[in-house]
Amino acid sequence: MRISTVTMFEQSVGSLNQQQSDFLKVSQQIASGRRVVxxxxxxxxxxxxxxxxxxxxxxxxxxxxxxxxxxxxxxxxxxxxxxxxxxxxxxxxxxxxxxxxxxxxxxxxxxxxxxxxxxxxxxxxxxxxxxxxxxxxxxxxxxxxxxxxxxxxxxxxxxxxxxxxxxxxxxxxxxxxxxxxxxxxxxxxAGYVAEAGEGNTGTGTYEEVRITDRQQMADDLQAGNSFKVTFDDPPNTYQVEELDADGNTVATTSGNYPADNPIAMGGMELKLSGEPDKDDTFTVQSADQxxxxxxxxxxxxxxxxxxxxxxxxxxxxxxxxxxxxxxxxxxxxxxxxxxxxxxxxxxxxxxxxxxxxxxxxxxxxxxxxxxxxLDYSEAISEYSLRQVGMQAAQKTFANMQGMSLFKFLN
Missing domain, CATH: 1.20.1330.10 (f41 fragment of flagellin, N-terminal domain)
Structure with a gap:
């Protein structure tokens, strides 16, 4: 079979290009540090x-x-x-x-x-x-x-x-x-807090609110109930109103001051001192109210x-x-x-x-x-291999380029 000079050159150039492409690909991988460029x-x-x-x-x-x-x-x-x-x-x-x-x-x-x-x-x-x-x-x-x-x-x-x-x-x-x-x-x-009425005219002061029945106090607290103590005429009687969350009276008790001091209300006791006047008030309500x-x-x-x-x-x-x-x-x-x-x-x-x-x-x-x-060990080995392949292709092409029958003609 006859191989034309053009075909020989095309195959050699194609081989060189492929070897160079593979070599450059490995070089790019090494330069970027990535296998998938x-x-x-x-x-x-x-x-x-x-x-x-x-x-x-x-x-x-x-x-x-x-x-x-x-x-x-x-x-x-x-x-x-x-x-x-x-x-x-x-x-x-x-x-x-x-x-x-x-x-x-x-x-x-x-x-x-x-x-x-x-x-x-x-x-x-x-x-x-x-x-x-x-x-x-x-x-x-x-x-x-x-x-x-x-x-x-x-x-x-x-x-x-x-x-x-x-x-x-x-x-x-x-x-x-x-x-x-x-x-x-x-x-x-926070529980309950006490507060004296703004219009109080007597010398009554509250000392503390003490818990006597924690469960009852917790129930009243959850229901939003509050308590209001109002003093009447001498001999210093008072009324305790239990109010619901809307301010409606749900229960009323009474007592004498100071005989019934501290004043009992809803699982608590309010201790007072001094002499309250008529219409003086003290309120015991939840802290958030x-x-x-x-x-x-x-x-x-x-x-x-x-x-x-x-x-x-x-x-x-x-x-x-x-x-x-x-x-x-x-x-x-x-x-x-x-x-x-x-x-x-x-x-x-x-x-x-x-x-x-x-x-x-x-x-x-x-x-x-x-x-x-990139696996650098594998890439460097591949780089060396591609380099040798490209050099071999270049040398082969150079040798084939010099082959001609005209050299043997006198």
Whole structure:
């Protein structure tokens, strides 16, 4: 069979091109560190690698979201730490102001310091993050959540919804708490609190509310019942009205004061001292039905400490107010600590989810490596082989190029 010179050259050039292509492919793999440089190199591995890479990118997005959530929670927890210190200081001032050795001037001085605590507390409630967003305004984080109304009272103007952030595929985490939940609520375990009527004219003061039947008290608390003690004419008889959640009277008892002191009501006893006047009242109600606004509590304390106590009735009214304030501060502080504990638990959860997410990312990276990464030992051997093949093809082509019958003609 005759082989033309053109055919010989075409086959040789084709062989050279194929050898060079294989050599360059291995060179590209070594340079990139990847076995699958183009999808055509291994279509199945390339397809699986795309899915794994997308899953890895989603995991990284959740990791970035956790960083944002951790920053928000850490900032909020730091502010609540300052709020905790402010409430502890306010409670200390209330204990100091309750001393009978203080004069009206001394109490005014305490009120002045308490005013500073009050102003700092407003500033902390309206704290912002590094981007100027208010921490405790819920989703309405572009304006201050706590503002003064027309009467000068602090009210919550933020959103009641808690800002949430998805930190993992199956976890939507609250990354802050609303100011309403922090500064205007009490813990569910707060129980009952006592309060003297604003119009009381006698010297009667309440000492404490003591539990005598915890189950009965819990039942009344769950039903939303409250109790109101009203004093009548001498010889100081009184009536105890048990009121339901709507304010309707469901039961009435009576007694004589001070013979029936402490006064029994719904699994509790209210102990009084002093001499109540006719129509003086004392109310015992669940803590969440009473004042739960920390700012209103401090305003009440500042106001009463600025009032003169030149009569026994005014002294009694001040004592009753200060006792109510201290109980409300205790409840407010407990609530702040509860929220802080919740934030701490969420920060701990972020650490756990971070660990799980990190392991998941490592698994994805290992899978990607198995699919597309290069085995350098095998690739270098292949590189050497292709290099030898290409050199052999080049030498063969050079030798064949010189073959011709014309060399043997004289």
């Amino acid at each position: 183009n999808p055509s190199d291994d279509p199945q591995a390339a397809s699986r690698a795309v899915g794994v890479d997308q899953a890895k990118a989603v995991t990284q997005q959740y990791a970035d979201s956790r960083v944002s959530a951790r920053n928000s929670l850490s900032q909020s927890e730091s502010v609540l730490n300052s709020v905790n210190d402010a409430l502890v200081r306010a409670k200390s001032l209330m204990v100091q102001a309750s001393s009978d050795t203080l004069s009206d001037v001394d109490r005014e001085s305490v009120a002045s310091e308490l005013q500073g605590v009050y102003e700092s507390l407003i500033g902390q409630a309206n704290a912002t993050d590094g981007n100027g967003r208010y921490l405790f305004g819920g989703y309405q984080d572009s304006s201050a959540p706590f503002v003064k109304d027309v009467n000068g009272d602090i009210e919550y103007a933020g959103d009641s919804r808690v800002r949430e952030q998805r930190i993992d595929a199956s976890r939507l985490m609250p990354v802050s708490d609303t100011g309403e939940a922090i500064f205007m609520r009490v813990p569910s375990s 009473a004042n739960t606004n920390i700012f209103a509590t401090l305003e009440k304390a500042i106001d009463v400490l600025g009032q003169p106590t030149d009569t026994d009735a005014k002294q009694a009214a001040q004592r009753n107010t200060l006792k109510s304030v201290m109980r409300e501060l205790d409840n407010g502080l407990d609530n702040v600590l509860t929220v802080r504990a919740s934030m701490g638990a969420r920060l701990n959860e972020l650490d756990v989810v971070d660990s799980v997410g990190g392991n998941r990312t490592l698994n994805y990276e290992q899978t990607l490596s198995d699919l597309v990464d």
